[in-house]
Amino acid sequence: MAVKTIRHISDPVLRRKTKRVLKIDKSVLQLVEDMMDTLEQSDGAGLAAPQIGLSLRVAVLWMPEQEPFAIINPEVVKRIGEREVEEGCLSLPGYQGKIKRAVSVTVKCLDIEGKPLRIRAKELLAQALEHEIDHLNGILFTDHLESPDKLYKLEPKPAEQSTEENTKTSPVIGGTNHSGQESTHAV
Ligand SMILES: [Zn+2]
Numbered sequence: 001m002a003v004k005t006i007r008h009i010s011d012p013v014l015r016r017k018t019k020r021v022l023k024i025d026k027s028v029l030q031l032v033e034d035m036m037d038t039l040e041q042s043d044g045a046g047l048a049a050p051q052i053g054l055s056l057r058v059a060v061l062w063m064p065e066q067e068p069f070a071i072i073n074p075e076v077v078k079r080i081g082e083r084e085v086e087e088g089c090l091s092l093p094g095y096q097g098k099i100k101r102a103v104s105v106t107v108k109c110l111d112i113e114g115k116p117l118r119i120r121a122k123e124l125l126a127q128a129l130e131h132e133i134d135h136l137n138g139i140l141f142t143d144h145l146e147s148p149d150k151l152y153k154l155e156p157k158p159a160e161q162s163t164e165e166n167t168k169t170s171p172v173i174g175g176t177n178h179s180g181q182e183s184t185h186a187v
Helices: 026-040 123-136 164-168
Strands: 046-048 058-061 069-080 083-087 095-101 104-110 116-122 151-153
Touching: 026 046, 026 058, 026 069, 046 123, 058 123, 069 116, 069 123, 083 123, 095 123, 104 123, 116 123
Parallel strands: none
Antiparallel strands: 046 058, 058 069, 069 104, 083 095, 095 151, 104 116
């Protein structure tokens, strides 16, 4: 198990264009394994090779309640529609932004065995594919922000505050909590 350090948004490696994988050899398999291990330790749905310092067209995706998988040399070949999404990045912990992503995408790539794959995806998977393939092109989600005020710092989760009081009060959905602030919930 090799958990790698995730590079921060200011690291120049995140801005470099990545090289195509010419052969899926032992070193690529090792890279994918390390990326899966690193992703498992974090709270993300995907990770691209530059995020652990390698300029190679490899990304891994891990959707909730699904098996993780790797994509090699991926390209987005079709984008349909546009929608506003909330997005974050493991290279910029503690922040989220509102950006526009496609409603659905088609991605061409190779799987871990070198077989050509065509992935048609929508919703979270489409968003994650666009995000990771952006990384392979040196693009960060913050590049898609229409204005800086669309990026905001995440508030600490209520679970990190004193729980004693919370156990006595029933959960409030969509109203106001005891501190008078509007409660928000993740979707
Ligand atoms: Zn990212």
